[in-house]
Amino acid sequence: MLKVDEQVLKESNGKSGQPLEEAIFRLSNRPDFQQDIFGAMLPIDSLLVNRTRAQNLIFSIAKKYWGKVDLFLHAALHEISIDLENANDRIEAFFSSPQGKKALFDYLTIHNELQFENLMALVLNKDLKLPKFKSVGGLRQIHLYQVGSKYFVQAILNDRFEFWDALFSKKIYSLFMQAPLNSIQQANELIKRFRFLVETYSTLNQSVITTNQLITYIDQENVRSYQLKELHLYNVISHFNGGKRHFQKIDALIEDIIANWGTGKWALSEKEFTLLIYIKAITAAHHKITADVMEYGKYLIMNDRLTNHSIELLLEYSDVLPNLKPEPDSLVKRYDKNYLEQIFYILIDALIQNEKYSEVVQLIQQHEIASCMSIYEYFDDAHHNEDALFKIEATVQRDIAFIVHNSPQYILQSVEEWLKNYNDEKSAFYEIASMTSSHLCNLLKAFFATEHYELFEKLMEVYKKYLKIDSHFNDLRDFVSAYVKN
Structure with missing residues (x-):
């Protein structure tokens, strides 16, 4: 444990909140170390250690809490069928070897965080997933970040973990307020950690506000760099996930990023621009600005931009893109659970609301994921035979069977249960049914307006049989009536 940890622990009596704030203020003993952004700061020199000290700290903390299989570790390892005697011998050998110290440090320099299961993976040379326990040997995690030629080490103990989490957030804040941004490696991961920690002991709303203020300060105090661009991108994501109040500010934040980072050495990459356009598309849909939805939606599917960058985006921004596996074979589903289907x-x-019916049909003809494989194949078949139409109903029946019983074996029973419950707003099926009904009604409008009457009639039959929601159906009926009159 660092000296500053011992001092703050003693001064605050291990309490977070105001006692922690007052303890840090007394220890820093500098009025200019009190900022409106997040209160008192700790001097940066008290937070950083050299490489050797960091290695020794990490090793000694890990060995103290995880270096021997106690009763609790015994239970944890027993539950995942690990040979306990062998595991204990391997742990002791690991902490008796100079290679063990190096292995811990190397792991942390790459991953920034070490938990017990990560240690066991290093010790046993295989990946493990331990059950989630409140504590393993009294230590939750060890964190490591490099700042210049020095290192920032933080252990989160199980005893008074709220205090250690709060202290960790104050230290991160102190680092960003005092260290040049380009000296902080993995700065984006560290700012994410900061927002997460603040949220755990305040609110989501407050964590977004505080993080935004901190990033604004960092922006004012540092030169342009790739790290600074990353922080601005994260600020957009933080607002995107930050609730209704912050959702309103996204467009302005994105316009500011595009204006300031659109050109130059650190210009937005196509991947980053695609992310921003995706967020703008979802935001526009939320605000019901259909012209923008059409513009951004077309941009994303043109040249398969969203698809081409999907792996990178999902790896780096999984908290933005809904990433359930796409289901092009299914028609009945939650369309907001996969980014491309969404x-x-x-x-x-948006196209339907703007009477772009032919464009909708073109999308369906070109992309199976715009509807489902059975409808896509209907258009792909030059003869439009009846078998293709019957496949649509079979698709819906199969989808319902998987939703209700997670199996295609009980179609009749599944359909019966679905029909009894899908219209009930309290039902587990309602959101899926409502979203599918809305989408199908849009497809039906497009098929009717473009005179695909055979497909319209079959899909209408299927819709009324399995998915009809009165408000959607009444709107569809009014549309058809008005279209015929015109």
Whole structure:
């Protein structure tokens, strides 16, 4: 444990909140170390250690709490069928070897965080997933970040873990307020950690506000750099995930990023620009600005931009893109659980509202994920035979069977249960049914307006049989009536 940890622990009696704030203020003993952004700061020199000291700290903390299989570790390892005697011998050998110290440090320099299961993976040379316990040997995690030629080490103990989490957030804040941004390696990961920690002991709203203020300060105090651009991108994501109040500010934040980072050495990459356009598309749909939804939606599917960058985006921004596996074979589903299905869903809705019916049909003809494989194959078949139409109903029945019983074996029973419950707003099926009903009604409008009457009639039959929601159906009926009159 660092000296500053011992001092703050003693001064605050291990309490977070105001006692922690007052303890840090007394220890820093500098009025200019009190800022409106997040209160008192700790001097940066008290937070950083050299490489050797960091290695020794990490090793000694890990050995103290995880270096021997106690009763609790015994239970944890027993539950995942690990040979306990062998595990204990391997742990002791690991902490008796100079290679063990190096292995811990190397792991942390790459991953920034070490938990017990990560240690066991190093010791046993295989990946493990331990059950989630409140504590393993009294230590939750060890964190490591490099700042210049020095290192920032933080252990989170199980005893008074709220205090250690709060102290960790104050230290991160102190680092960003005092260290040049380009000296902080993995700065983006560290700012994410900061927001997460603040949220755990305040609110989501407050964590977004505080993080935004901190990033604004960092922006004012540092020169342009890739790290600074990353922080601005994260600020957008933080607002995107920060609730209704912060959702309103996203467009302005994105416009500011595009204006300031659109050109130059650290200009936005196509991947980053694609992320921002995706966020703008979802935001526009939320605000019901259909012209923007059409513009951004078309941009994302043009040249398969969203698809081409999907792996990178999902790896780096999994907290933005809904990433359930796409289901092009399914028609009955939550269209907002996969980023690509979501974009087609909101784009088709916007096109229908703007009477772009032929464009909707073109999307369906070109992309199976815009509807489902059975409808896509209907258009792909030059003869439009009846078998293709019957496949649509079979698709819906199979989808319902998987939703209700997670199996295609009980179609009749599944359909019966679905029909009894899907219209009930309290039902587990309602959100899926409502979203599918809305999407199908949009497809039906497009098929009717473009005179695909055979497909319209079959899909209408399927819709009324399995998915009809009165408000959607009444709107569809009014549309058809008005279209015929015109």
